[in-house]
């Protein structure tokens with residue numbers, strides 16, 4: 226079967242089974258083409274709240290599917306490939322954060338959305354990469370315990386100097402492995418290019434950026450900019466999507482290593498098998514966990530909207 230034939234079957238099944246497909250922008254082009262909605266973590270969370278269909282398939286990683294379930298308990302939510310986890314989301318457990326909270330009782334826990342549902346139950350508010358600065362400024366708390374990403378936390382701390390931050394040393398293994406020498410080499414190779422970077426990268430990488438933002442932020446900036454060349458400092462699927470959408474511009478990966486293997490486990494066949502009932506994993510969450518965890522997502526949408 227060709228990709229096109231498989232996509233046609235998926236579109237038909239989606240209609241027949243009243244299913245909505247959400248795809249994070251790190252998914253491959255063939256999956257994004259059959260999705261009802263693509264975007265960054267924040268956009269997907271907001272969209273998840275308003276989907277009308279009975280069934281939702283999340284093409285992304287586990288914490289994203291959990292977020293859809295938290296916001297839509299009445300819907301059947303499937304993670305398209307059950308092996309798709311996010312290592313950052315699983316770096317810190319509830320016991321560790323409760324212990325740290327005990328040391329800083331007057332700090333509000335601000336959790337990057339890349340956390341498990343269990344960890345979200347003890348967070349005061351969630352943030353995504355596109356909403357973190359805005360939300361940390363907007364919440365009433367003066368003291369913030371930011372978990373788990375130290376790179377995003379460092380970036381937010383610099384943008385919000387009026388507040389006090391405590392950071393823990395977690396982060397995204399994909400973005401954090403890029404170093405400053407790779408930025409300098411890419412800039413030397415492409416002197417006319419603007420450098421657009423995700424805040425999950427290290428501060429010595431981020432400091433060279435012409436623009437810092439989420440996946441969607443980077444894509445929107447590249448679309449609007451008069452510039453013709455860009456070095457993309459986030460997952461390499463964004464380079465492909467941008468090159469496809471804007472063939473008259475040139476997009477260069479910051480590093481060939483900027484590939485999230487966790488996002489790459491999901492294939493178009495997985496999406497098909499979810500729709501036929503032969504694959505994927507239904508997200509099941511006990512109501513007590515859901516009710517506690519959803520509060521910080523609702524707070525995020527309230528302050529970030």
Ligand code: 13P
Pocket residue numbers: 264265266267311339353354355397425438439440441
């Ligand atoms: P955004 O979707 O907020 O850009 O985050 C990127 C990411 O690493 C998702 O896991």
Ligand code: SF4
Pocket residue numbers: 286310311312313314339397398399400460485486487488
């Ligand atoms: Fe997790 Fe990083 Fe992959 Fe995003 S890019 S899913 S944060 S490992």
